[in-house]
Amino acid sequence: EIVLTQxxxxxxxxPGEGATLSCRAxxxxxxxxxxxxxxxxxxxxxxxxxxxSSRATGIPDRFSGSGxxxxxxxxxxxxxxEDFAVYYCQQYGTSQYTxxxxxxxxxx
Amino acid sequence: xxxxxxxxxxxxxxxxxxRLSCAASGFTFSTYSMNWVRQAPGKGLEWVSYISSAxxxxxxxxxxxxxxxxxxxxxxxxxxxQMNSLRDEDTAVYxxxxxxxxxxxxxxxxxxxxxxx
Numbered sequence: 001e002i003v004l005t006q007x008x009x010x011x012x013x014x015p016g017e018g019a020t021l022s023c024r025a026x027x028x029x030x031x032x033x034x035x036x037x038x039x040x041x042x043x044x045x046x047x048x049x050x051x052x053s054s055r056a057t058g059i060p061d062r063f064s065g066s067g068x069x070x071x072x073x074x075x076x077x078x079x080x081x082e083d084f085a086v087y088y089c090q091q092y093g094t095s096q097y098t099x100x101x102x103x104x105x106x107x108x
Numbered sequence: 109x110x111x112x113x114x115x116x117x118x119x120x121x122x123x124x125x126x127r128l129s130c131a132a133s134g135f136t137f138s139t140y141s142m143n144w145v146r147q148a149p150g151k152g153l154e155w156v157s158y159i160s161s162a163x164x165x166x167x168x169x170x171x172x173x174x175x176x177x178x179x180x181x182x183x184x185x186x187x188x189x190q191m192n193s194l195r196d197e198d199t200a201v202y203x204x205x206x207x208x209x210x211x212x213x214x215x216x217x218x219x220x221x222x223x224x225x
Binding site for chain 2: 001032033035037039043044045046047050051056088090092095096097098099100101102
């Protein structure tokens with residue numbers, strides 16, 4: 001099973017700043033199968049990025065994804081108040097899906 | 109508009125059984141693979157099970173293999189999760205999620221399953 005490790009666990013930033021979230025895999029992941037989700041308190045997760053770098057429908061262009069192999073990054077430029085949430089990376093490989101443990105993005 | 113509505117959650121004793129349902133609307137259900145994903149209270153997301161559009165491919169997480177069974181009825185636009193031999197650690201909000209390229213494109217609002225004596 002591929003283990004995804006996200007860092008940092010918590011990121012404290014102010015609105016208007018940029019955020020960089022990391023997702024590292026225990027073995028190489030197909031970029032086609034690497035996604036990022038946002039989850040706000042009490043809500044279901046929302047797909048942000050798929051295929052490592054493609055934005056899902058309706059996702060603002062301040063969200064971008066990059067990376068390949070074992071290292072992937074979600075970048076949020078110019079944080080808006082509604083961006084403070086928990087973010088998860090997810091991969092699919094060999095009949096199994098796995099999620100990272102999440103990064104909480106909180107207001108500083 | 110895509111809608112996924114889960115039901116069937118509740119309180120069950122350890123060792124008991126429960127059947128979750130997910131009613132789909134707003135899209136051609138029979139052409140999409142589907143998943144169950146769960147989230148224990150205050151914890152992260154855990155994928156549970158996958159079923160292809162025609163039910164000919166099914167996957168399970170190791171944590172539920174042999175205890176949970178995923179199924180679907182395309183005529184009723186419905187997805188199911190039969191959960192047997194429930195354990196305390198199965199306590200979670202269970203989401204159904206539409207698969208799209210091995211991502212979870214759309215999610216329901218979830219149904220809470222509590223396993224406790």
